[in-house]
Amino acid sequence: MYKYAMHVAYSLVSQSNNIFFFTLSKLNMEETMKSLLDDSFESAMTLTNSGAPQVPDRYVLPPSQRPALGSSLGTIETTLPIIDLSLLHEPLLRSSVVRDINMACKEFGLFQVINHGIPPSVIEGALDAATQFFDLPVEEKMLLVSADVHQPVRYGTSLNHSTDRVHYWRDFIKHYSYPLSKWIDMWPSNPPCYKEKVGKYAEATHVLHKQLIEAISESLGLEKNYLQEQTEEGSQVMAVNCYPACPEPEITLGMPPHSDFGSLTILLQSSQGLQIMDSSKDWIRVPYIEGSLIVQLGDQVEVMSNGIYKSVIHRVTVNKDYKRLSFASLHSLPLHKKISPAPELVGNNAPAYGEFSFNDFLDYISNNDCVQQRFIDTLKKSNS
Numbered sequence: 196m197y198k199y200a201m202h203v204a205y206s207l208v209s210q211s212n213n214i215f216f217f218t219l220s221k222l223n224m225e226e227t228m229k230s231l232l233d234d235s236f237e238s239a240m241t242l243t244n245s246g247a248p249q250v251p252d253r254y255v256l257p258p259s260q261r262p263a264l265g266s267s268l269g270t271i272e273t274t275l276p277i278i279d280l281s282l283l284h285e286p287l288l289r290s291s292v293v294r295d296i297n298m299a300c301k302e303f304g305l306f307q308v309i310n311h312g313i314p315p316s317v318i319e320g321a322l323d324a325a326t327q328f329f330d331l332p333v334e335e336k337m338l339l340v341s342a343d344v345h346q347p348v349r350y351g352t353s354l355n356h357s358t359d360r361v362h363y364w365r366d367f368i369k370h371y372s373y374p375l376s377k378w379i380d381m382w383p384s385n386p387p388c389y390k391e392k393v394g395k396y397a398e399a400t401h402v403l404h405k406q407l408i409e410a411i412s413e414s415l416g417l418e419k420n421y422l423q424e425q426t427e428e429g430s431q432v433m434a435v436n437c438y439p440a441c442p443e444p445e446i447t448l449g450m451p452p453h454s455d456f457g458s459l460t461i462l463l464q465s466s467q468g469l470q471i472m473d474s475s476k477d478w479i480r481v482p483y484i485e486g487s488l489i490v491q492l493g494d495q496v497e498v499m500s501n502g503i504y505k506s507v508i509h510r511v512t513v514n515k516d517y518k519r520l521s522f523a524s525l526h527s528l529p530l531h532k533k534i535s536p537a538p539e540l541v542g543n544n545a546p547a548y549g550e551f552s553f554n555d556f557l558d559y560i561s562n563n564d565c566v567q568q569r570f571i572d573t574l575k576k577s578n579s
């Protein structure tokens with residue numbers, strides 16, 4: 196079994212585009228530095244490959260946070276909305292698709308899309324490149340480990356290897372992806388097909404994002420370009436996740452409950468594993484539909500819509516038998532741009548949320564215990 200010392204300080208902000216509301220603890224430099232000195236990096240892939248029959252203690256969740264993976268307990272089979280995006284281009288049908296999107300966003304903050312225009316070969320190419328990347332020898336992947344959350348390319352495990360109290364059965368590589376020509380040279384050179392295959396997928400999701408954000412604007416009764424203009428110069432971060440087969444999936448998770456920080460996340464999954472929390476706080480499995488993509492609302496849309504839409508709280512379960520891959524394409528406003536509710540949606544009342552920027556969010560999670568409170572809840576105004 197490999198163990199690699201990490202010479203780098205993993206920051207608390209391991210998920211720069213996500214908010215995790217119970218895993219981040221107050222920044223304590225002394226503790227962080229101490230843990231780094233005797234720390235080692237052991238990825239979920241390494242553990243799976245070692246054939247251990249049990250997960251190490253650090254992966255074991257308190258009973259109340261464990262996923263109920265049985266057929267009846269905890270998770271509910273609900274039919275989640277599926278939107279045929281090709282119909283958005285039919286002038287006579289567009290308004291009814293926009294209405295369906297409105298209902299899906301209001302009820303779940305999530306929908307699946309089919310006929311989205313990204314060719315199957317591009318999707319298969321991306322999954323193939325990711326498979327090859329995570330199968331690389333540990334030494335090769337460790338070249339991309341970084342402590343600096345502003346690094347445009349980072350490899351890691353769990354959420355935040357050095358500070359997570361509980362670890363999650365996930366390895367990941369994240370990279371900035373827009374504008375592609377600015378970042379692609381920094382992406383992994385191994386496997387050799389990575390840049391081309393993942394680059395094609397990143398470009399295609401960027402185009403798809405524009406169509407989706409326009410339809411979502413319309414579904415809120417805003418100008419078609421309203422949200423698109425807000426996000427125009429924004430960022431796209433591609434989180435490529437790998438959840439290897441896990442010996443004890445009933446006591447661990449691949450990712451804890453969280454909502455994504457950005458405006459929209461477009462998610463590609465290679466098999467089932469994602470769950471979302473519904474308004475009754477029950478967990479719903481998101482079924483795997485071959486060729487489809489999942490669209491999730493993030494915190495920025497919740498604020499811009501003045502709370503008409505809510506960001507979706509989701510988590511990832513793992514399984515005993517096979518590895519699951521996912522691509523989460525996180526679309527977000529620029530770092531310093533202030534986000535506030537659209538005036539048209541506020542009307543004569545006071546806005547339901549204060550304004551904030553991505554940078555304010557980073558400051559918050561560096562200085563607060565997010566176990567108790569999600570960042571977005573700090574923005575809610577009590578008078579609304």
Ligand code: OGA
Nearest residue numbers: 213434436469511521523
């Ligand atoms: C994420 C995420 C879900 C998945 O990367 O933020 O929620 O299914 N991923 O991997």
Ligand code: NI
Nearest residue numbers: 213454455509
């Ligand atoms: Ni997420």
